Amino acid sequence: MTYPLIAEKEGIKIKPEHMEKEKLYHCIFNEKAVLVYKDSQDVMNCFEIEEKELVDQIKQCKDDDGVEKIFEDYIQKNNLKH
Numbered sequence: 843m844t845y846p847l848i849a850e851k852e853g854i855k856i857k858p859e860h861m862e863k864e865k866l867y868h869c870i871f872n873e874k875a876v877l878v879y880k881d882s883q884d885v886m887n888c889f890e891i892e893e894k895e896l897v898d899q900i901k902q903c904k905d906d907d908g909v910e911k912i913f914e915d916y917i918q919k920n921n922l923k924h
Contacts, residue, residue, distance in 0.1 A: 845860070861880045864879065867906060868909050877889040896916060
């Protein structure tokens with residue numbers, strides 16, 4: 843299956859037809875992490891992360907499940923859960 847996010851020189855190409863619902867996809871563009879997922883109603887949700895610590899960890903990650911784990915660890919480490 844083709845990965846739905848492609849970072850190119852001129853920007854990011856998103857292919858929603860290749861996305862599974864409720865699955866997080868990521869790519870790196872201009873030293874930022876771009877996260878995209880399609881929710882259960884086929885609405886695209888996009889986020890951009892600039893924090894260097896997280897971007898560096900995401901760059902080294904090999905799969906989407908690992909990216910989710912990075913965020914879980916970051917939230918716990920920084921006491922961001924209420």
